[in-house]
Amino acid sequence: MSETIASSTNSGTKCHHNPQVSCGDCRLNAICLPISLHIDDIDRLDEIIQRGRPLQKGEHLYRANEPFQSVYAVRSGTIKAVNITNDGQEQVTGFYLPGEILGMDGIANNRYTNSAVALETAAVCEIPFSRLEDLSIQLPTLQRHFFQLMSKEITSDQQLITLLSKNSAEERIAALLLSISTRNHNRHLSATSFRLPMSRADIGNYLGLTIETVSRVLSRFQKNDLLSVDKKEINILDMDGLKRVANVEPSCADQ
Amino acid sequence: MSETIASSTNSGTKCHHNPQVSCGDCRLNAICLPISLHIDDIDRLDEIIQRGRPLQKGEHLYRANEPFQSVYAVRSGTIKAVNITNDGQEQVTGFYLPGEILGMDGIANNRYTNSAVALETAAVCEIPFSRLEDLSIQLPTLQRHFFQLMSKEITSDQQLITLLSKNSAEERIAALLLSISTRNHNRHLSATSFRLPMSRADIGNYLGLTIETVSRVLSRFQKNDLLSVDKKEINILDMDGLKRVANVEPSCADQ
DNA sequence: CGTCAGTTTGAGCGAGCTCAACGTGAGTGG
DNA sequence: CCACTCACGTTGAGCTCGCTCAAACTGACG
CATH class of the missing domain: 1.10.10.10 (Winged helix-like DNA-binding domain superfamily/Winged helix DNA-binding domain)
Incomplete structure (x- = not known):
């Protein structure tokens, strides 16, 4: 397990929106993408991850129909995913809390089908998908874990279907x-x-x-x-x- | 494209439930898992696929909570996926027609969360997931395609969420x-x-x-x-x- | 022929929607 | 400081779409 790593290295900057913290140092690494990766492998994952400035409340992370480039891990704050229907209505399809991954809807057609909007000030880690694919080939554990993450999205969507239907x-x-x-x-x-x-x-x-x-x-x-x-x-x-x-x-x- | 392959090889046995047809010969290979694979790669995929006897109407392909081993491609007939709620009700979460893949909900926790039931006589191709993972590492196109398939499941589930909600x-x-x-x-x-x-x-x-x-x-x-x-x-x-x-x-x- | 599963159709009901009014707190400008 | 606005939330009253309950129809099968 990688939980010991987080506390063994420097964690001087406590603010959750801080873009400096690497995967190895992140307090979320036990529930986020790095889960069950080896120390060296976490560093390799860390290298491809980009961390930008925090999003302000109401700001879009991406919009439906934009070209898909990356999936995102929420570092702090909350993001909602919104589907725009044919007649212009909005449907919220999910809320993403720190440690959760969003954007996987974009893989199918190389365009996002949802828009992602910050519900409050939020920081995300951007994970360029093509580099994640490359790395997944080299790190079977990462490939497996990403398959599991997508499967988890499927099962939670199906939970919501059941909730709405019954x-x-x-x-x-x-x-x-x-x-x-x-x-x-x-x-x-x-x-x-x-x-x-x-x-x-x-x-x-x-x-x-x-x-x-x-x-x-x-x-x-x-x-x-x-x-x-x-x-x-x-x-x-x-x-x-x-x-x-x-x-x-x-x-x-x-x- | 691989569409030409299907018609260039022998297709003597026309019955859709026939378990003998390989991926290269299958009339569904343009919309199923082999899509965009090279001829040689299709053969490698074909090697790991198992084809059993057809399911009769009402028969289970797998049940919720069973250990997850494989995903399945529908070859003929129709399969429904059913989620069992806590209070014992059933929720149908999808209908799978020939060429479509089901069972991906099981990847997250190594157990199926849905049951799969044949709505009519149906034949499926069983794809052992651990072997698919191994092959995905060797064939990046296959890895990408399977990511896309899972993403497609996510977007279609979200379409259903929107439908039910709005x-x-x-x-x-x-x-x-x-x-x-x-x-x-x-x-x-x-x-x-x-x-x-x-x-x-x-x-x-x-x-x-x-x-x-x-x-x-x-x-x-x-x-x-x-x-x-x-x-x-x-x-x-x-x-x-x-x-x-x-x-x-x-x-x-x-x- | 009866049975049984699946389907259709009718009559009345109710959970949640619509519409409307009002409350609350933050921000803004005089 | 108050007056005003604006976004957001609460509460009430009546309506409606789809549910519930009930009855009858159809075709398959023993």
Whole structure:
């Protein structure tokens, strides 16, 4: 495992948006692309990764239909992926938190099918895909890991399909809250107390609901003492109750 | 292109379920995994592919939670992928027609997350994944193509997410019909006249609708002279009208 | 002939949408 | 400092699309 590497080297600059930190030093390397790579191999991956200035809230990382060049790892902040429908509506297809990879939709046709927009100040690592392909040939572990990442995107998209097709408004919103909670926990943040990075409109769009319904359901959850809501601050008070509402067995959430 | 290969070699056995046909001889090799591979490379791919007896209607190709070993290319017939929810309901996440690849959901955790069930007598090519990985390292074109296939699965899942989240029952059903039409056309079959391989229940499950709604919408389409329906036989009478209902620009459908 | 799975059609209901009003807080400019 | 705006969120009232429940039809098969 590579977790020991992160703490053994210098980590003087603490700001999460800092573009200087290499993969070997990154606190996310246990859940990001470098997972299970050897030390030397992490350095080789590190060499192809480009780190630019942070994105401001609302700024595009890429736009649908642009030529595909790279996939991106979120370093800090949150990015949403948005699909533009034929009649001009937007569909949010995913929220990407630190350590998660986006842009893989662009591989199929060498054009992104989604747009990616920062929901708050966010820093990303750009991974030029052609160089990742080359490196994958030399490092079978990396090839396998990237296959797994894409497969994970497929399974989480299919989870969302199921959610949209089968579940009520309450179940959808509970499932999203639990998903964010779990992903925070995996990043060693609080599973019960966090700030939603996205607006009610984004939540509704993602879950196929109106903002009014999102608002009403959150109010209802609060009334039932499942959680407390203050604008975007969420405090889960009754985790098991929330899981019961989401129809999820007590141990897991989606993604 | 490899299309010329198919017709230049012997194709004495015409039955689509025939397990003897190699990739080089297969009439689907222009849209299946061998696409854009060189002749010699197709033979190397062919060596790792296993072809068993056809599946009967209702038979499982694999089940959710089984250890992942292989991905599968559909050779004939139709396979549906089904996700089992926590509370035991089934969600159809995709229909796979000849030339299409399924099973990629299993890569992430070395277990299938879906079950795969034959909707009619169907033959598949089994592609052991570990051998595909090895070959991908030796054939960069194959690696790239498999990345593209996975990406295509992601984009088509996201199309479905958008459909479920934003579109009415009529739009969803029109979109599905157009998708099947397009995919038939790509396989050099009629785009306007075909047999639905799946039941109303499967359609409804896939599209997040009840069987009653599916039936009513199809009746309405027939009443409006968009198509004629006779059990599972579909005849599209007004393609542009159907595309208008689906909110799709005249040239394309999903997947 | 009965049975059974799949499908069609009708009648009434309800979850979530639409429309509308109001509340809140941050920013801006006098 | 207040007045104003603007984005975002909350809450209420009524409506609608698709669901539920129920009945009847069709064709395949023993």
